[in-house]
Amino acid sequence: xxxxxxxLGGFLTLMYSAFSKPEKAQMYWKETFRQAKDIGVGSLPIxxxxxxxxxxxxxxxxxxxxxxxxxxxxxxxxxIVRKGMILELAPTVSALxxxxxxxxxxxxxxxxxRISEQIDAYEIMGVNxxxxxxxxxxxxxxIVVPMxxxxxxxxxxxxxxxxxxxxGFFSTTEYFRGVQDGFDGYDVFIMLVKAVLFGFTLSSISCxxxxxxxxxxxxxxxxxxxxxxxSSIVMMIVNFFVAFLLL
Amino acid sequence: MIEIxxxxxxxxxxxxxxxxxxxxxNGKCNLIIGKSGSGKTVTLKCMVGLFEPDEGTIxxxxxxxxxxxxxxxxxxxREIGMxxxxxxxxxxxxxxxxxxxxxDMFTNQTAAEKLERVNFCLGRVNxxxxxxxxxxxxxxxxxxxxxIARAIVMxxxxxxxDEPNSGLDPKTAIVIDxxxxxxxLEYNMTTVINTHDMNSxxxxxxxxxxxxxxxxxxxGTNKQIMEITDGELFDFIFASDFLKDLRRNAKY
Numbered sequence: 001x002x003x004x005x006x007x008l009g010g011f012l013t014l015m016y017s018a019f020s021k022p023e024k025a026q027m028y029w030k031e032t033f034r035q036a037k038d039i040g041v042g043s044l045p046i047x048x049x050x051x052x053x054x055x056x057x058x059x060x061x062x063x064x065x066x067x068x069x070x071x072x073x074x075x076x077x078x079x080i081v082r083k084g085m086i087l088e089l090a091p092t093v094s095a096l097x098x099x100x101x102x103x104x105x106x107x108x109x110x111x112x113x114r115i116s117e118q119i120d121a122y123e124i125m126g127v128n129x130x131x132x133x134x135x136x137x138x139x140x141x142x143i144v145v146p147m148x149x150x151x152x153x154x155x156x157x158x159x160x161x162x163x164x165x166x167x168g169f170f171s172t173t174e175y176f177r178g179v180q181d182g183f184d185g186y187d188v189f190i191m192l193v194k195a196v197l198f199g200f201t202l203s204s205i206s207c208x209x210x211x212x213x214x215x216x217x218x219x220x221x222x223x224x225x226x227x228x229x230x231s232s233i234v235m236m237i238v239n240f241f242v243a244f245l246l247l
Numbered sequence: 248m249i250e251i252x253x254x255x256x257x258x259x260x261x262x263x264x265x266x267x268x269x270x271x272x273n274g275k276c277n278l279i280i281g282k283s284g285s286g287k288t289v290t291l292k293c294m295v296g297l298f299e300p301d302e303g304t305i306x307x308x309x310x311x312x313x314x315x316x317x318x319x320x321x322x323x324x325r326e327i328g329m330x331x332x333x334x335x336x337x338x339x340x341x342x343x344x345x346x347x348x349x350x351d352m353f354t355n356q357t358a359a360e361k362l363e364r365v366n367f368c369l370g371r372v373n374x375x376x377x378x379x380x381x382x383x384x385x386x387x388x389x390x391x392x393x394x395i396a397r398a399i400v401m402x403x404x405x406x407x408x409d410e411p412n413s414g415l416d417p418k419t420a421i422v423i424d425x426x427x428x429x430x431x432l433e434y435n436m437t438t439v440i441n442t443h444d445m446n447s448x449x450x451x452x453x454x455x456x457x458x459x460x461x462x463x464x465x466x467g468t469n470k471q472i473m474e475i476t477d478g479e480l481f482d483f484i485f486a487s488d489f490l491k492d493l494r495r496n497a498k499y
Contacts, residue, residue, distance in 0.1 A: 027352055120297055121335040124407075125349050126324035 011208045017130035018138065018207070028136055035140035039102050043148060046101060047094055051152035054089050055081055055159030063169035074170040078178020081160035082153075086187045087247075090152040092239055095198035098145060099231045103206035106137055107227035110210025111220035119211070134207040138200060145199030146192050153191070190246050197238050205231040248273050249294065249405065249437055254303035256289055263289045264300070265461040274435045276428055276451045278442055281458035282483060287441045288409060290458065294439065295327060295407055296320055307405065325353060328398030328436075330427075332410040334390040336382040336397070342369070343378035346397045353401070368396040372426060388419040392426070399430060406431065408440040412447060420444065424451050445484060448472065457483065 022028040058081050066072045110133060113119050122129045157179055164170045170178075209227040213219050249271040256264040264286050271277035281287050292298040294305055296312060305312045307323055315323070336345050343365055350361045369375060372392040382390060391411060398406060408427060412420035428451040431438040440447065448455055452469035459479045465472075475481045 024352055116333055116338075117331045117335040118337055121329070121331060121337075123297060124295055124324060124327055124329045125352065125401075126321040127352060 010212065011204070014130055014134065014208055014211065015204060017128065018134040018204075020128060020131050022131055022135070023126075023128060028132065031132065032136040032139050035136050036144050039098075039140055040144040040147065043098055043101055043144075044151070046097055047148050047152050048155050050093060050097060051085070051090060051156045052159035052162075054093060055085060055156030055161075056163030058084055058089070058156070059160035059163045059169070060167060063164060063167060073174075075174040075178040075181070077160070077164060077170060078157075078175040079181050080178070082157055082179045082183070083187065085153045085156035085160075086191045090156055091149045091191050091194040091198060092235075094149050094152045095145065095195070095202060095235050096232055098148070098198075099202045099206075099228050099235065102141070103202045103227045103231050104224045106203060106206040107210035107213075107224040108220055110134075110207060111213035111223050114211065114213050115216060115220060130211070134204075134211060137207055138203045141199040141203035142196055143199075145202075146195035149191060149195040190242065193246065194239060194242050197242065198235050201235050201238055202231040205234060248308060249439065250304075250306040251290070251294060252304045252306075254290065254293055254300045254305070256286075256293060256298060256300050263461055264293070266303070267458065267461070267463050268303075269456045269463055269466060271437055271439050272454060273437045274432065275438065275453035276431055277437070277439045277454045277456070278448055278452040279439065279456050279458060280443055280448060280483070281464075282443070285458040286461045287443075287458055291407060291409055291439065291441045295329060296324065325349075325401060326404040328401065328403035328406045330391065330394045330398050330406070330408040330411055332413050334382070334394040336390060336393055338382055340381075341378065342374070342380050342382070342385070342393050345382070345393060346400050349397070349401045364400060365396075368400045369393075371399070371430070372396045387414050388416075388423065391415065391423050395423075395426060395430065399434070402434065404436060406436045406438040408438070408442075410441055410443075412442065412444045417446065421446060421450060427451065443483075448484075459483075 059077050062077045062080050063074065066074060066077065110119075113133070119129050119133065122132065161172065161175050164175055165172065206227040209223040209230070210220075213223040250269075252268045254264050254267045255262070267286070267290060269279075279287050279290060289298060293300045300313060303313070307326075310323065312320060312323055336342075337348065340348065343362075346365045346368055347361050350356055350364060354361075356364070365378070366375075369377065372395050374389060374392045374396065377385070377389065377393075382393070385393065406427070411423055411427060415423060424447050427438060427440065430436070440451075442448070449469050449472075452472075455465075455467060455469055455472055456463060457465040457480050464478075465475075465480045472480070472484065475484065
């Protein structure tokens with residue numbers, strides 16, 4: 001129990017340092033854009049592929065269930081896929097994928113920098129290392145994850161449409177009637193709240209795990225795994241509370 | 248001049264530094280030597296502020312770094328250059344970007360001025376035409392040179408080198424030693440070098456501090472060190488029986 005509080009204290013102290021005043025704002029902006037490019041462009045293919053197929057699978061599964069209930073019109077599938085993608089599937093699945101891809105990358109990058117004394121080198125120069133190495137990663141993640149989630153929603157809906165057409169479950173008109181029916185902007189708000197919180201959670205935990213690593217290659221591997229596992233668990237807890245409090 | 252007084256440092260229950268005092272003079276290569284685990288690296292890391300000593304003071308030309316807050320300490324750190332054992336070059340940056348990084352972060356020089364300074368420093372360490380290479384494309388000796396170029400790019404008053412010869416062949420190690428010596432004299436820096444390489448001690452050790460089990464055991468020049476005939480320092484310098492016999496039979 002004491003260790004948990006010790007880690008929490010260390011995490012909060014590191015986050016405070018990560019958002020302290022930068023030495024030269026221009027350098028921090030440059031680093032933030034570099035990180036945003038790495039996280040965003042680097043993760044786009046996997047997010048695109050997975051979300052397209054999740055939309056497709058959702059459409060097929062609901063079509064399968066609706067066929068046995070003749071009273072339910074097939075155009076509802078568009079509505080269900082849209083709502084499911086916006087409220088849960090796109091933000092949650094994207095965040096879990098990003099925790100695996102970006103989170104482990106951040107933790108191992110910072111861990112390697114720590115072990116190879118690169119972080120010490122920054123500190124000797126007088127650079128505020130948490131602010132320069134962690135701040136831009138978190139800022140980039142908070143900006144880019146919502147963008148990726150929006151793309152995931154769009155591609156999930158397209159995936160549902162493609163799968164439905166392929167299976168002959170509904171026509172294009174029926175599907176997009178469902179997609180537009182009962183659209184509520186509040187759902188998008190919740191999606192963006194989740195995306196921002198997930199972006200912060202996965203990047204901050206991964207940065208903490210990587211930045212504080214001690215030892216060698218084995219410890220870097222462990223910290224990378226811990227970053228993915230812990231950020232995935234914390235994101236699911238955050239997910240529950242957002243749903244519980246905002247829905 | 249850098250003075251350390253009664254530096255103590257514990258890690259848990261293990262007492263690594265047990266009260267070390269020494270002074271490191273301006274314009275000289277000051278060497279800290281000792282066996283592995285004697286406290287050399289911890290002493291150096293305390294001096295540059297990477298470790299916080301539990302007791303004692305560290306004075307940079309009369310300025311006590313141990314009593315300073317983070318911001319005041321940052322000003323002193325900008326007067327420090329450091330060459331790390333593993334060079335600690337930033338993998339994702341080219342040689343030019345590595346050397347230029349402190350200028351980007353802490354100066355308002357134009358791009359042309361920065362490039363001129365970077366090229367001067369790379370030329371000074373005999374590494375022209377490597378600007379666009381990445382650290383992964385360089386040999387061990389070349390990496391050390393880039394590390395030195397990065398360490399001197401801000402015209403530091405103090406230069407720290409942690410095991411500058413580790414991983415280098417004897418000939419390249421001597422070249423790096425002489426480069427450090429030349430730069431120390433040229434810029435009149437206070438240079439502190441952590442090493443266990445006896446070639447370095449004899450070649451560039453203007454002043455030598457020998458640490459043993461967390462304490463300063465001996466202090467003197469590289470000439471005086473050859474007069475030692477027994478004790479821990481003798482065992483350290485003449486580690487093999489062959490060398491011991493050579494020393495005992497030699498006339499100094």
